[in-house]
Amino acid sequence: MPDEQRYIVKLSCPDRTGIVAAVSSFFAEHGGWIIEADHHADPVTQKSFIRQEVLANSLPFGVDELRERFAAVAQAFDMEWTIHDTAVKRRVAILVSKQDHCLNDLLYRWRSREMDFDLVGVISNHDDCRSFVAWHDVPYHHVPIDKNNKDAGFQQVDGLIESLQADTIVLARYMQIMPSWICAKYPGRIINIHHSFLPSFVGARPYHQAHARGVKFVGATCHYVTEDLDEGPIIEQDAIRTNHAHGVEAITRVGKDVEKAVLARGLRYHLDDRVILNGKKTVVFG
Amino acid sequence: MPDEQRYIVKLSCPDRTGIVAAVSSFFAEHGGWIIEADHHADPVTQKSFIRQEVLANSLPFGVDELRERFAAVAQAFDMEWTIHDTAVKRRVAILVSKQDHCLNDLLYRWRSREMDFDLVGVISNHDDCRSFVAWHDVPYHHVPIDKNNKDAGFQQVDGLIESLQADTIVLARYMQIMPSWICAKYPGRIINIHHSFLPSFVGARPYHQAHARGVKFVGATCHYVTEDLDEGPIIEQDAIRTNHAHGVEAITRVGKDVEKAVLARGLRYHLDDRVILNGKKTVVFG
Amino acid sequence: MPDEQRYIVKLSCPDRTGIVAAVSSFFAEHGGWIIEADHHADPVTQKSFIRQEVLANSLPFGVDELRERFAAVAQAFDMEWTIHDTAVKRRVAILVSKQDHCLNDLLYRWRSREMDFDLVGVISNHDDCRSFVAWHDVPYHHVPIDKNNKDAGFQQVDGLIESLQADTIVLARYMQIMPSWICAKYPGRIINIHHSFLPSFVGARPYHQAHARGVKFVGATCHYVTEDLDEGPIIEQDAIRTNHAHGVEAITRVGKDVEKAVLARGLRYHLDDRVILNGKKTVVFG
């Protein structure tokens, strides 16, 4: 069943009576076979969040007509919504610098089809990973970022994102701060892995900070990138035990394993339409 | 909101189109305000599982009429179902032997109202815990189990369960094997904590077995009791790291913390109507 | 063996050749039977840390003579050191406010002898826990802290610590900030449980902060209290998964379980002489 074509609706709207019924009845009317249905009501923001996954071939129409018809339901409940067709693969661009453990991890998950997306390109401010990426027949774009003229570099990065038609941009230990205008241009589409358990150790060299503080766990955080550095909505986190015997090098080593796992899980949630924004937070139907 | 009266419907039925819609529309028609809604479809057993939680005061009738009206929906979809009224507290009896760490843990969660149930009595084959239970103003029943005449003892245990009108029986390290006829009499109502990560180390002295095998984690399993010892549907599990420096005593000590946590979580899921049987397995809407 | 009388030496000193040899040879010369021996060298502070545990009856002299004789070894290597006799139980005072989950947990571990110390008294700025503590035959001291005259209250607390001859003071969710002069008077002897994964969420209401930030794990930190609030050397930490469905109340509930576990482990390390200060950090021979 996981390989069958499905439509995934996800939405948020002001909370009230009848939302789950409206969505599920809409599908039922047309014979839609629900294979997953999730709902969350947030008493703080007084919003409801819904995700439903329906077998495509159980409906008598395609995704375009589905969207058209669903728009009426959505309007009645003032929903922010999307419907994703799993037959249309997400287009992912990966940005990386020199640390390539997350890149290697994602490339493996991609080539082994554990994660099902189109990898449209790898962009890096260094040339180090070219050969490995090339082995995968994935385009590699070396875009140096000049300390004294960052804007030119990011214009080029943005041009690549556009020409590659990437809908998801993954910062897989990309060690450059994305300029505000790029963050604003791609809301909810840029995913970063930060190598600390946010909000601990924001900013530079978090493993060094963790070592200096003497924490007993180090963690990693996958989050959407917003204009506030390291303040974006958190998608996924995890932490792993460290101890006094671990110097910065050992902390970095064990931390990398958490980074890889957290980024992979966070990206999977995103690609599977399991993440819905709730202000500065996320609802994740994991 | 957690303290407001709610009705919780949980059900399973053969999978088909329209189940989520039928349940949620039923509530919507009557103005029912859903605060939680979960759904799972199992492609193996081809069944759907649903749990919905509705604010009681959003409906124009009480739980009895709710059940009457819902029966029609249930029948149409061949559902096995229950509706629980959170204003009616679950009646829990705890069975314990000499090891009282789980008992202490549950008593605390009960008296601090972290878990909201009626503790109708503690039954033990020893008298050791009497004073501590008495401090809580909870009835304590000492029912010795005679090795040569177990049946008499368990007749007495069963009589107590009946007279206490317990709907949930918790074996909090009760070191007697429940006879088949009691297991059969209370299906899905007896919850055990086994001090191993099942199916590892079934039977007696699992911590000794774990020590002898040299495992690097020890665990605990909360499960419904069936006639097949240690084979009942698993509700919750967890494990904690151990190492070569841990003798049986240390393994037992760290294991106890896992037992307490796993039993408490498993029992909470049960009391909150989050567990639905799926053959020999469970669906847990955690 | 765990119940046999042991002497535990722990020490730190400038790193050099021959430290492990000096300590272990000292014991070997006198027939000392080592049952545990740990060593850590910190390349940053260039210090060595050692803990050795020796069977008391393997030595031809008692703890006083042991200390006298060991002093010569210690002096030669410029060691900061202690030798603890396990026959002399640690004297622990617990400070608590209204939240009593950690108190209940510690009382259980104490009365079940899972943790072996003398519980000399419970001090609280409220009277709520009196009856439960009294059941344990443990003295309960109600010392209100007047917002406008905190010093008087803390003078009384300090007087109690002195008269109870407590060598370890546990802040088991004591919701008053200890004044600097008490922190300074009992260095390395006051242990706090903070209900966040430090350095995240310092200060008040960390669970509310965690909820607002939308983190996916909440944690707890056991640390020595110093004059810098929430900045003391960390002894132990842990974290547990939370999610969007958890409001502040649920986060608080799951967090409590982590608090209990982390405080119990941290206190155990302290009582077993497994913690050695290394500047603002700790070495924990767990």
Place this chain on the structure above:
Amino acid sequence: MPDEQRYIVKLSCPDRTGIVAAVSSFFAEHGGWIIEADHHADPVTQKSFIRQEVLANSLPFGVDELRERFAAVAQAFDMEWTIHDTAVKRRVAILVSKQDHCLNDLLYRWRSREMDFDLVGVISNHDDCRSFVAWHDVPYHHVPIDKNNKDAGFQQVDGLIESLQADTIVLARYMQIMPSWICAKYPGRIINIHHSFLPSFVGARPYHQAHARGVKFVGATCHYVTEDLDEGPIIEQDAIRTNHAHGVEAITRVGKDVEKAVLARGLRYHLDDRVILNGKKTVVFG
């Protein structure tokens, strides 16, 4: 410091007085600078286990003379011992079938120098991984195992191990059962990753077994291979949460991440001389 040449002594011997002193004094006499020292005494087998790590350039002689001189100490205490020179890299051969997630993971750790060993070759009963391994400039040996003549295949495998002078053989999801004579020929040198939390789910298709049993965590076990299938001494384990929504495919996916992490940690312990056999169990100075 991690890159400095070190000598690592590890040993086990009947427990008695003076073992730690004998080893550490031997080093101290010759000016040996200890950077790590571990000790464990097992009251069951009445043996002591020691690992000490010494800076090579602090000693006035090389590894050969070190071994000669240490032999006298070892003999006096009836030690089983080895001394490893970190300048001599371990020679590792990886055996793999079609599932290549562990292979990819180890190749990355090797090429990024996170793990420091000589990868002397990859042996597989399939040809699938040839191109990826070739990109790494690592020799790839395709040795089909004929169902009806397994012995011929394993003779070839053994011949390769010999000609490659591999001292460590890693079964990275090698789906063939090693014959007894190979297990016996390389005791403590063949490391397997089993995709279950042993002793749960021995044998074939453990993820299917886990799914059928309805466990709430799936795990992985890294162990030395002995003639008793899945019964070898456990080096490392871990587990990850699963739930009712996970079919076999999802369990397999999350399980793979545990397999990779557990194998990498177990292999690291082995390569760093942190594992000492204790009967059918291991002492791991992690």
